[in-house]
Amino acid sequence: MSANSRLTIAAHALAWIGLYQRRGHEVATSEQIATSASTNPVVIRRLLGELRRAGLVESRRGGGAGWSLARELESITLLDVYEAVEPGPLFGMHRATPDQECVVGHGIQPAMQGIYEGIEEGLRRELARVTLEDVLRDVLAASR
């Protein structure tokens, strides 16, 4: 699968902002987060923009601008982040519609559709069990 890093980077950004705020700072800048994640500030702003639309973070402009959490880390799950950042389905269908004259070609898409829905629902359940608080805890545990 063409595994992308969107979920990882988004979780990284949220954990970074959360830790930064616990250390007494008001807001974090995309520049700071980008440095920690070894990427470009625009990439961070784009991702955080999607998280803002999902109500997970807030942004301030002007002087003393930057990003802050809209919710506590323990109330944000990986599912929230996943849904904010990965819109499409996990598995794709045929690019061209299969041969409708063929029994298999005709029935395969509704069949797989139903099966995939169940599987994605299971994935959602797994993602919902992990909070960003868990992520930050694991991050700090790894530093020892």
Added chain:
Amino acid sequence: MSANSRLTIAAHALAWIGLYQRRGHEVATSEQIATSASTNPVVIRRLLGELRRAGLVESRRGGGAGWSLARELESITLLDVYEAVEPGPLFGMHRATPDQECVVGHGIQPAMQGIYEGIEEGLRRELARVTLEDVLRDVLAASR
């Protein structure tokens, strides 16, 4: 997520071969399957080649050549197909290694690694619950 159709096409091919054999034929050709799936025979041969390496199908060359199942449909699960056809992990890490001087940058990868392993294990469990026999049944049910 850049959802690809490899799992769908592979399941389509297996269901097609299975049904074709139940109707009394020995082997199916990549040409026939490609027609049903509206794609190119080479795409089918490549995918079936991976399934052959995983021990799910067999191929014969020469006259009367083609593909046949190496196992019964009810003994093949979507997990078997998934592992044969999707080698990489579901979620990717940072493309460049994050800033190791930063606490979050240092701990994020081991943390996410562990979390992702649990989530992928859950996905595997879901995939293992569906057999290709289930798929074919749903396919035939959809034709009515």
Added chain:
DNA sequence: GCGGTTGTAACATTGAGTGTTACGGCCGAG
């Protein structure tokens, strides 16, 4: 007004997946 940051457009780059052509290898049929 100044300066720093967000928000977003625009474009280049990369890589996986997919489609296509080509051709050598294999083997049953005749």
Added chain:
DNA sequence: CTCGGCCGTAACACTCAATGTTACAACCGC
């Protein structure tokens, strides 16, 4: 033992999403 059909695979073009980068207008505390 030749022929024809199909596999196996290399090679290449094409598409598309993700990512990286530059640029710049908008915003707002100071």
